[in-house]
Amino acid sequence: MHASTERLYQAAKQMRDVSGQSAVARLLNESPQTVKNWETRGVSRAGAMTAETVIGVRAAWLLTGEGSMSAGSTSPIVINQTQAVMESEDLVRIPLLANCGSMGPGNEMLDADYVVGDLALSSHWINQHIRPGNIRELKFIHAHGESMAPTFSSGDVLLVDVGSRDPSSIEGVYVLEVRGQLYIKRVRVRMDGAMEVSSDNTNIKTVDVLNGDHQLNVLGRVVWAWNGKKL
Structure with a gap:
């Protein structure tokens, strides 16, 4: 599996308690086939930006693995309800x-x-x-x-x-x-x-x-x- 997709699944589970290809696809409003394709080709830039908004994970971390996973506290969006x-x-x-x-x-x-x-x-x-x-x-x-x-x-x-x-x-x-x-x-x-x-x-x-x-x-x-x- 592509490393960026592994990071996507990790973030979805850790930050939204969502796991599995189909569940992640629903979360991001993508088709299951698109997410399946990411497992081979890697997460697209547009997909990473959507994940940053919906999940709260940094798009740059998804794509490269560099820096921190979290989008940080400067965003007005709060994803984790317990944290919220x-x-x-x-x-x-x-x-x-x-x-x-x-x-x-x-x-x-x-x-x-x-x-x-x-x-x-x-x-x-x-x-x-x-x-x-x-x-x-x-x-x-x-x-x-x-x-x-x-x-x-x-x-x-x-x-x-x-x-x-x-x-x-x-x-x-x-x-x-x-x-x-x-x-x-x-x-x-x-x-x-x-x-x-x-x-x-x-x-x-x-x-x-x-x-x-x-x-x-x-x-x-x-x-x-x-x-x-x-x-």
């Missing part, structure tokens, strides 16, 4: 949804918001950095694709405020549903009042103007990406 009780009684569990947003051609939307896990955030950190209208309207989703680079990388975990759905009041990056497909795009209001949807990647930049003919549903605004970027 000891360190703070002011935690909020944020659901991690199975739905994934596409930074590309679109991902098929599931028929419901299936929760595959959760991450604990300090409410103090949330109120200091995010200031949502309602903490209970925060959700985590994975993002895949390259159209929003360098703002996001494929595999980033995004914190979405599903209570913020009006781009005319706050311009930013939104999760959009169009004909059953999920997208992550930047939305701004033009001077003529029309809404413009675009990608950040200059190599594949696309711009669409919403003229009322689009069957579009705004599902929420991206407020933080777990590469540490506030939106």
Whole structure:
């Protein structure tokens, strides 16, 4: 077995009490075949970044074995619930949804918001950095694709405020549903009042103007990406 995958299994067991190929795949919202492939080829960079967010293990340690296993106490995410009780009684569990947003051609939307896990955030950190209208309207989703680079990388975990759905009041990056497909795009209001949807990647930049003919549903605004970027 590849050394990076051995370290992944070690971290999942030690930090989340999860063991076995299938259980680790569910934890990371990956297919069992993907995790099986990692046993031979090694954990992908995107997989390591997801593990850093979901498990709390350092991506660099997973990939190289260098440094410490833990992502450290500077992260606002608290993974171990026993540790969480000891360190703070002011935690909020944020659901991690199975739905994934596409930074590309679109991902098929599931028929419901299936929760595959959760991450604990300090409410103090949330109120200091995010200031949502309602903490209970925060959700985590994975993002895949390259159209929003360098703002996001494929595999980033995004914190979405599903209570913020009006781009005319706050311009930013939104999760959009169009004909059953999920997208992550930047939305701004033009001077003529029309809404413009675009990608950040200059190599594949696309711009669409919403003229009322689009069957579009705004599902929420991206407020933080777990590469540490506030939106």
